[in-house]
Amino acid sequence: xxxxxxxxxxxxxxxxxxxxxxxxxxxxxxxxxxxxxxxxxxxxxxxxxxxxxxxxxxxxxxxxxxxxxxxxxxxxxxxxxxxxxxxxxxxxxxxxxxxxxxxxxxxxxxxxxxxxxxxxxxxxxxxxxxxxxxxxxxxxxxxxxxxxxxxxxxxxxxxxxxxxxxxxxxxxxxxxxxxxxxxxxxxxxxxxxxxxxxxxxxxxxxxxxxxxxxxxxxxxxxxxxxxxxxxxxxxxxxxxxxxxxxxxxxxxxxxxxxxxxxxxxxxxxxxxxxxxxxxxxxxxxxxxxxxxxxxxxxxxxxxxxxxxxxxxxxxxxxxxxxxxxxxxxxxxxxxxxxxxxxxxxxxxxxxxxxxxxxxxxxxxxxxxxxxxxxxxxxxxxxxxxxxxxxxxxxxxxxxxxxxxxxxxxxxxxxxxxxxxxxxxxxxxxxxxxxxxxxxxxxxxxx
Ligand code: PLP
Numbered sequence: 001x002x003x004x005x006x007x008x009x010x011x012x013x014x015x016x017x018x019x020x021x022x023x024x025x026x027x028x029x030x031x032x033x034x035x036x037x038x039x040x041x042x043x044x045x046x047x048x049x050x051x052x053x054x055x056x057x058x059x060x061x062x063x064x065x066x067x068x069x070x071x072x073x074x075x076x077x078x079x080x081x082x083x084x085x086x087x088x089x090x091x092x093x094x095x096x097x098x099x100x101x102x103x104x105x106x107x108x109x110x111x112x113x114x115x116x117x118x119x120x121x122x123x124x125x126x127x128x129x130x131x132x133x134x135x136x137x138x139x140x141x142x143x144x145x146x147x148x149x150x151x152x153x154x155x156x157x158x159x160x161x162x163x164x165x166x167x168x169x170x171x172x173x174x175x176x177x178x179x180x181x182x183x184x185x186x187x188x189x190x191x192x193x194x195x196x197x198x199x200x201x202x203x204x205x206x207x208x209x210x211x212x213x214x215x216x217x218x219x220x221x222x223x224x225x226x227x228x229x230x231x232x233x234x235x236x237x238x239x240x241x242x243x244x245x246x247x248x249x250x251x252x253x254x255x256x257x258x259x260x261x262x263x264x265x266x267x268x269x270x271x272x273x274x275x276x277x278x279x280x281x282x283x284x285x286x287x288x289x290x291x292x293x294x295x296x297x298x299x300x301x302x303x304x305x306x307x308x309x310x311x312x313x314x315x316x317x318x319x320x321x322x323x324x325x326x327x328x329x330x331x332x333x334x335x336x337x338x339x340x341x342x343x344x345x346x347x348x349x350x351x352x353x354x355x356x357x358x359x360x361x362x363x364x365x366x367x368x369x370x371x372x373x374x375x376x377x378x379x380x381x382x383x384x385x386x387x388x389x390x391x392x393x394x395x396x397x398x399x400x401x402x403x404x405x406x407x408x409x410x411x412x413x414x415x416x417x418x419x420x421x422x423x424x425x426x427x428x429x430x431x432x433x434x435x436x437x438x439x440x441x442x443x444x445x446x
Contacts, residue, residue, distance in 0.1 A: 024395025174206025179332030180374030327380030
């Protein structure tokens with residue numbers, strides 16, 4: 001299917017990647033914040049705005065039927081992508097933030113009481129901190145935090161010590177948007193379940209870089225945003241186990257989430273609509289279908305091997321190139337042996353599959369302890385915001401600031417970092433151009 005340069009073919013499907021900024025070809029390395037959109041997603045959004053633009057689930061006319069079919073079709077695609085048992089498990093939200101807020105509000109109203117505890121991971125994004133704080137304030141409960149080690153990995157010994165009968169839910173990052181390490185979420189889930197505690201996984205970054213099978217993981221909730229995995233902005237997902245979702249009260253009230261309404265009393269619609277009050281962003285949600293189809297295509301067959309090799313090459317290159325820059329601190333480098341073992345296991349598995357002619361899902365997608373192509377760093381004597389501005393003028397888009405992870409910044413004693421994050425459409429040449437531009441920027445600032 002792919003010719004000589006499959007990565008170029010992939011890039012060709014993303015119109016935004018072909019542009020210049022400040023007269024330089026764009027090198028977009030802010031994928032952790034949001035991904036660019038492939039033509040198939042752009043086409044679907046245009047097609048719906050031009051044609052199947054009518055409110056879903058409500059009307060007895062063709063346009064509404066078409067929009068509903070696309071909306072519900074996307075739900076089925078999400079179900080298949082994460083291997084959820086049924087459509088009832090898939091709640092559409094506006095993104096990870098909305099998904100976590102839904103659980104923090106609804107689950108905690110039902111199950112959290114005074115003196116109870118919630119465990120979150122120390123690398124949490126603000127959207128996996130603040131909603132739980134709000135729930136704890138309402139219930140008189142408190143938050144406990146899994147400490148992050150100097151190398152960016154979780155202190156699992158400390159985590160075991162936090163478990164106990166007062167813990168009502170655990171909410172952890174699959175992959176931190178700052179540290180870029182695949183966390184041992186399966187181990188956390190197993191330890192939690194041994195004590196009957198449900199686990200929510202913030203998969204905003206995880207869904208992009210790992211194969212996620214919610215039944216295999218056995219997580220109770222998995223939250224992610226569509227816009228980080230090629231879909232239109234405003235799309236998001238909350239996966240939940242049905243028996244938990246059934247017990248939880250609705251989050252918001254309004255149209256579409258009801259069965260019958262009187263002024264005295266309302267009965268609610270069955271799952272998943274019970275949690276989808278009001279007009280959803282149905283065009284964005286529908287775009288999850290082509291987006292996940294596209295993502296799936298990158299994880300299968302020969303192209304998956306090419307992408308995996310390239311990602312490993314980028315990770316290796318950046319790790320050593322950044323470390324060679326004087327005064328550079330990288331945040332989130334797993335120990336050499338664990339890290340290498342993670343990569344080696346993935347590569348060995350790919351080679352094995354390649355040799356047997358059965359190319360499938362590369363093992364590296366999801367290997368705990370492995371580093372994804374996302375690096376956060378600081379360089380002595382250079383303000384991150386100055387570096388970002390100079391890099392921008394050279395065509396390189398990077399992220400700086402607190403990255404919505406202020407407690408993690410505090411943990412590392414800084415108030416800002418620079419982050420570069422790659423997707424399969426980014427090349428090793430772009431990584432090299434970024435390093436050359438960074439060195440130039442450092443020379444200008446020192
Ligand atoms: N969690 C993580 C790890 C993230 O990286 C992000 C976004 O950067 C979020 C949560 C919040 O996602 P959204 O803003 O799409 O709701």
